[in-house]
Amino acid sequence: MKGSDILSRWRILLQDHASRRWQDSEFVLWLNDGCKYITIQRPDACVVNTSMPLVAGTKQSIAALAIPGVRLLDVVRNSAGRAITLVDRNELDSYRPTWHADTAGATENYVFDNRDPKNFYVWPPAVAAATIDVIYSRVPPEVTLSTLGDALPFDDLYLDPLLNYTLFRAYAKDAEATQNAELAAAYLQACNTALGVKTTADVAASPDLNSPGGKVAAGVTLGGT
Numbered sequence: 001m002k003g004s005d006i007l008s009r010w011r012i013l014l015q016d017h018a019s020r021r022w023q024d025s026e027f028v029l030w031l032n033d034g035c036k037y038i039t040i041q042r043p044d045a046c047v048v049n050t051s052m053p054l055v056a057g058t059k060q061s062i063a064a065l066a067i068p069g070v071r072l073l074d075v076v077r078n079s080a081g082r083a084i085t086l087v088d089r090n091e092l093d094s095y096r097p098t099w100h101a102d103t104a105g106a107t108e109n110y111v112f113d114n115r116d117p118k119n120f121y122v123w124p125p126a127v128a129a130a131t132i133d134v135i136y137s138r139v140p141p142e143v144t145l146s147t148l149g150d151a152l153p154f155d156d157l158y159l160d161p162l163l164n165y166t167l168f169r170a171y172a173k174d175a176e177a178t179q180n181a182e183l184a185a186a187y188l189q190a191c192n193t194a195l196g197v198k199t200t201a202d203v204a205a206s207p208d209l210n211s212p213g214g215k216v217a218a219g220v221t222l223g224g225t
Contacts, residue, residue: 001156003031003148006163022170028143034165035140041195043071043137046153052134054126058100062136063118069136071117076133078107085109099123107132164191
């Protein structure tokens with residue numbers, strides 16, 4: 001999916017092929033806003049799966065990577081191929097209160113707090129330059145007029161939500177007119193509905209969430225930004 005694919009549909013629906021009311025430069029602004037909006041609503045929509053070099057110690061950050069991250073999604077394995085498992089920090093603090101000062105070694109566990117999505121901690125403390133495989137959500141790269149023909153970092157399934165978001169912003173430009181205000185609200189609702197429906201479908205079909213150990217406990221809400 002390319003920005004130009006969305007732009008061509010945008011022009012058809014706005015009936016503004018000659019760019020008399022809405023300029024391509026405006027579309028680029030709203031497309032970038034839409035990419036960020038979708039990433040906030042669906043952190044898994046724009047992901048990186050890569051090998052991450054560690055700094056010495058327990059505290060690690062995805063914000064300083066070559067492709068900066070905004071939310072950690074998973075830590076998979078260390079460079080030796082050993083699986084890395086998530087552990088509860090309160091339990092680790094209670095049973096091993098000096099774990100931050102332990103002898104450095106290959107990563108076996110990690111600790112994550114949703115309130116601090118760019119940072120996490122590893123145990124044993126890392127050896128500098130050791131690597132682990134991580135999955136994280138990134139900020140979408142900025143689109144410019146000259147890069148509208150480049151591929152966006154989203155699956156094609158997100159074309160409709162992105163199109164609807166840019167239409168919402170286009171009609172919001174003339175929101176003092178009742179009809180346009182209503183159209184803007186309708187397109188934003190269509191974007192949100194599409195994202196919500198996809199979330200529900202993904203949960204229903206997820207091998208992870210449908211495995212015996214992965215089912216969500218009663219009363220637990222999925223999601224988060």
